Amino acid sequence: MAKTNPGRFFEDYTVGETIHHAVPRTVSGGERALYHALYPARHALYSSDEFARSCGLPASPLDDLAAFHVVFGKTVPDISLNALANLGYAEGRWLKPVYPGDTIHSTSEVIGLKQNSNGKSGVVWVRTKGRNQRAEVVLDYVRWVMVRKRDFDAPAPEVVIPDLAPALAASDLTIPDGLNFTNYDFTLAGEAHRWGDYEVGEKIDHVDGVTVEEAEHMMATRLWQNTAKVHFDIGSRPDGRRLIYGGHVISMARTLSFNGLANAQIIAGLNGGTHANPCYSGDTIKAWSEVLDRAETSAPGVGALRLRLVATKGGEAFTLKGEDGKYLPHVMLDLDYWALIPL
Amino acid sequence: MAKTNPGRFFEDYTVGETIHHAVPRTVSGGERALYHALYPARHALYSSDEFARSCGLPASPLDDLAAFHVVFGKTVPDISLNALANLGYAEGRWLKPVYPGDTIHSTSEVIGLKQNSNGKSGVVWVRTKGRNQRAEVVLDYVRWVMVRKRDFDAPAPEVVIPDLAPALAASDLTIPDGLNFTNYDFTLAGEAHRWGDYEVGEKIDHVDGVTVEEAEHMMATRLWQNTAKVHFDIGSRPDGRRLIYGGHVISMARTLSFNGLANAQIIAGLNGGTHANPCYSGDTIKAWSEVLDRAETSAPGVGALRLRLVATKGGEAFTLKGEDGKYLPHVMLDLDYWALIPL
Amino acid sequence: MAKTNPGRFFEDYTVGETIHHAVPRTVSGGERALYHALYPARHALYSSDEFARSCGLPASPLDDLAAFHVVFGKTVPDISLNALANLGYAEGRWLKPVYPGDTIHSTSEVIGLKQNSNGKSGVVWVRTKGRNQRAEVVLDYVRWVMVRKRDFDAPAPEVVIPDLAPALAASDLTIPDGLNFTNYDFTLAGEAHRWGDYEVGEKIDHVDGVTVEEAEHMMATRLWQNTAKVHFDIGSRPDGRRLIYGGHVISMARTLSFNGLANAQIIAGLNGGTHANPCYSGDTIKAWSEVLDRAETSAPGVGALRLRLVATKGGEAFTLKGEDGKYLPHVMLDLDYWALIPL
Structure with a gap:
């Protein structure tokens, strides 16, 4: 057998x-350090225990x-x-x-x-x-x-x-126990934009790009104990290329979105997501976002933004689908999520 | 001077x-996280403190x-x-x-x-x-x-x-204090096969492969503070190639052997090992194992398997040496070790 | 906006x-482990809590x-x-x-x-x-x-x-509270050379070299949350090459300097530094040092060395500037720092 x-x-x-x-x-702290080494992760709540405590959490998650x-x-x-x-x-x-x-x-x-x-x-x-x-x-x-x-x-x-559900309602979201953004330090967080500064329909080009490497995506994918052969073995696909784990693209795009959404600290809900085109080593990932919805929450000082996060390789920012309704070839990811942000 | x-x-x-x-x-936890990032390490005892405690250890080593x-x-x-x-x-x-x-x-x-x-x-x-x-x-x-x-x-x-000794006897092995596999959770460990399911002479093709990269093997080798120049400096060998540390191949092969030997949790003895051929960046490492011996131990629920672990780059699984008695060129490692596994 | x-x-x-x-x-320990994976870091005080305690510190910093x-x-x-x-x-x-x-x-x-x-x-x-x-x-x-x-x-x-100041005086340096090198273990530290063994003007070729990779320098630079585009995005410079963060070269050179300066444990002062030429993936970094000054300190057993640390890619050791007074093209870094070393 x-x-x-x-x-x-x-x-x-x-x-x-x-x-x-x-x-x-x-x-452990090892996973956190590796997350910071593998992605340009800068959201303060996940970088600093002190910042997390100032927001009512016991430590940085x-x-x-x-x-x-x-x-x-x-x-x-x-x-x-x-x-x-x-x-x-x-x-x-x-x-x-x-x-x-x-x-x-x-x-x-x-x-x-x-x-x-x-x-x-x-x-x-x-x-x-x-x-x-x-x-x-x-x-x-x-x-x-x-x-x-x-x-x-x-x-x-x-x-x-x-x-x-095509999307969660803001009222479906769970707010971490104790979360309180009323003493939120916008300077330490890196940007001044709060919930009220974002309008439904607003689009943000996150500007920065990262050219990805084989060693990085394999380390990331292994760290999460994802065993799919296509990410690791050049012999597993006819073209001899390693397909990058879609989650690597999600994390890269989300961390790139810091530049323009630095205060969208917490991901509370995932409404949907499409891996529209594959990502390979050598591709340069960029990202843009669109504000889809806004809501207040029951937690002090905490608002919610529903965001589209798009990861691209080349192409113009804010382009998504062609006239045929299909994703353009440079679009790798179209993600729809709820983030928590200070009011 | x-x-x-x-x-x-x-x-x-x-x-x-x-x-x-x-x-x-x-x-620290940093070394553990890096081990999981550098190798497809999935043995539950080394991944989960809770699992290790269920086996009588104070935490995951x-x-x-x-x-x-x-x-x-x-x-x-x-x-x-x-x-x-x-x-x-x-x-x-x-x-x-x-x-x-x-x-x-x-x-x-x-x-x-x-x-x-x-x-x-x-x-x-x-x-x-x-x-x-x-x-x-x-x-x-x-x-x-x-x-x-x-x-x-x-x-x-x-x-x-x-x-x-050409090989350790099972009675020479030291079992970690407190180790007890009588409440072992095969579902969480990932496979149902226990000690009694393996027969001497049985061979297992571990199926998965990993194409290795320069950045990965150098990070691994540095992490262990191994200073041999040939692993790091393209000027240190006439062919300008960096030789991959043999221990990187051992860890890659051992972690690939999870698929088929998920319950061979603990390495207790190393009987011998040969680095038969060099490994370079771009090689795709695969592994196969052979059961060489079996023994019971004094610890509750704990058996021992003596295993051959072979790492290859190309070639057919289960091929090892040519008619001249020499290792075939695609064989990189022939390791002989004792593992502890639930009875 | x-x-x-x-x-x-x-x-x-x-x-x-x-x-x-x-x-x-x-x-956390994660950053420490990554530092050891990214650089050939071997200074004992930063590797072992026990060693750091033997030098009067509460743990390894x-x-x-x-x-x-x-x-x-x-x-x-x-x-x-x-x-x-x-x-x-x-x-x-x-x-x-x-x-x-x-x-x-x-x-x-x-x-x-x-x-x-x-x-x-x-x-x-x-x-x-x-x-x-x-x-x-x-x-x-x-x-x-x-x-x-x-x-x-x-x-x-x-x-x-x-x-x-063109350089700090040794008396400007701050010694970590409690630091005491009177029980310093030279064997565990890796070399016998103490403060008195180094003469002003002495030059040391650190011999070892490391060929650097894109994945490594990007992981290092992200770990420090350095966001400069030129390190990550091949589209950010006309030549399509990623410029390696100068601090990556500093850390590589400093850790290579272990071989010959293993006891120069602590960096206490930075007098100056020039990033003379850029570093790219594929370059092989080597390092040499020159003793610029020596001083005793007020801490027991603790001396100070002022050191020039030069990182090169190719070229002869100990060459620095041409006849025109400009750095030679193979010189990447010329750093001037104070280190603490046992008397």
Whole structure:
């Protein structure tokens, strides 16, 4: 019997089952330092314990996207090892900050299945939850992937398509316990722009760019224990190129967005996201954002902005789709998230 | 007087002398995070404090190979700066786990000397011990290297060839205090295969591959404070290529072996090892294992597997040597070690 | 209104103003481990908590240059985003060690301004102070940069050129509280050479070299939250090459200087420094030092050496300037600093 993990195929999933993902992970200051080395991360709340305390938190948490990557990475061997495409995200909610010393593990419930008409693959929807050592859910999100069938003759499962919110309402967001932006230090944070300074429809070109390297994206992807072969092995794809983990592009774009959104400190919700085109070593990632919505929250001094974050390689800022409605070839990422920002 | 370290030459060693290696090192969560970034490390005991506690340890230790690299790196300036070849390892025993906060230093006793017939070099055997801040030995191993003579006219020393065990017996292994696998969580560990599922002679192709980069192997080698010029300076070898530290290949192969040996958590003994062919940036490392022996241990629920671990770049899995008895050119590493695994 | 930071231009500075730089940073063992991965750092005081305690410190501090980079990185968005050249350093003093857990922020006072005769740029002198969470100054230095004007027609400011010491006197140096080298362990430190073994005028070729890679210098530069575009984006310069952060060259040269100056543990003063020629990925950095001065200090067993540290790419060791008085093209760095070393 082969002892290696071949990954699951489309016919191996059943709606309602819960998959317990392997390899829990304790995070430390090491993960935080590496996040700062791998990305131009400058949000003050995730850089300084003192700043975090001035905002009512006990210490500086692990970056919200680092927490996402840790939770996500664990799901890869069970969900996307045989995936043909990572199709989307929805209803992502950060429920508890992750602090150095916390141990994270992940589970995924299969919430939808739909075989493709070609009979060779299908779409699997999962709701993934990351939990800490106290069994508190720290992150909860839905993603769907297109997965190959092992046996093309396997019968198609009953079609179940989950009813997913096109976007979270601001009232669906969870604010970290104790968060208080009334004494927020805009000087230390790096920009003066507060919630009220952003208008719906406003677009921001984040200006800076980073040319990415093989060693960096592999270190990042390994750090999150993501095992997908295409990121590491030049022999795993016909073109001999390593595909960069989509999460690397997300983190690069989000950290680049500091320049213009320095006070959008906390990611509280993920409404959706599309990896529109692949990223390879040598590409120069730039980013732009659009304000999609604004809302107040129940926490003192804390507002919420719904933001589109677009990562590009080349092309004009603010261009997204062609006349055919398809993403332009220089668009790598179109992400829709909620951030918390001082009022 | 030149103040830089020229390294020792063959005639500088005396059987019986003990060399105290410089630069003690305190390890932290930073080294653990970097190990996870540099290698696809997924063994749960070294990833999660909670998992380690469920196995009777106080916390998650530093990976056994990271401990090896820390101890080994310190020996390079005194043992292998003028080495022509790293010839072998024997009788390696991990005696105490290394935890974040521990400070490690190394000593080596010269236990054998044999000048080569050409009069230009000789073989030096050393027994190296790594100790923590409580002077407890954490690792003990023998290695032998071929070292240049400074003065070809220096007299040959008396030949002393140490009597080394071809392999440790399972009863020679030290089990970490408190280790108990009776409540082992196979789901969190990532695979269901336990000690009884592995048969002597069984071979496992670990499937995954990693294409290695200059930046990665240099960061790894520096992290262990290994100063050998050939790893860093393109001017140090006639071909202008940087030779990758053999320990980088060991760690890559061992972490790739997770896929099929996820429960072989702890490295307890090193029986031998050969760096059969060099590794360079751009090579894609894959690995296969063979079960060489099995034994029970005195610790609750803990079995031992003796494993061959082979790292390759190209070639068919499970091929090792040609008809001439020599390693095939795609074989980079042939390692023989004992791992602890739940019964 | 554009929300991104365009950086300051020459006419935006006023003598006497204090700029509070953004993004405070809490450091941990992660930064220390990364410093060891990015540079061949081996000074024992910064590697081992036990060694540091034997020298009278409470634990091993963050490397002095890592502290410098943290403080310096914060100043980039306000001081050098539109800089044409980084012209010099003076009067740099390390006043308190930085320990894991400390949170650092920076301020700069503008102490000099001089418009260039072409009317398109000018020189800005700033005195930068890094402070920890107790508001203690940990580092204080002057640097001056040539900064573009936004509006060439803006009036020239009154010329103010600060009176800077060509070098600190040894009596200006601050010795870390409690430092005591009377029980210094030269074996663990790696070399036998003490203060008395170095003569003024002595030159040391540090022998070792490191060929640098894009991924490494970008990770290092990001770790210090230095945002200058030229280090990251191949589109930011006409030649499409990423310029390596000068501080990366400083740290590489300093750590290479271990081989011959292993006991010059602590950097206490920065007298001056010139980035003579640029460094690019693929360059092989080597280093040599010259003893410029010697002094005793008030701390037990602690002497001081004033050292020139030169980083090169190719060329003969100990060559520095041509007959025209200009730096030779292979010289990248000429640094003048005070180190503390056992008597």
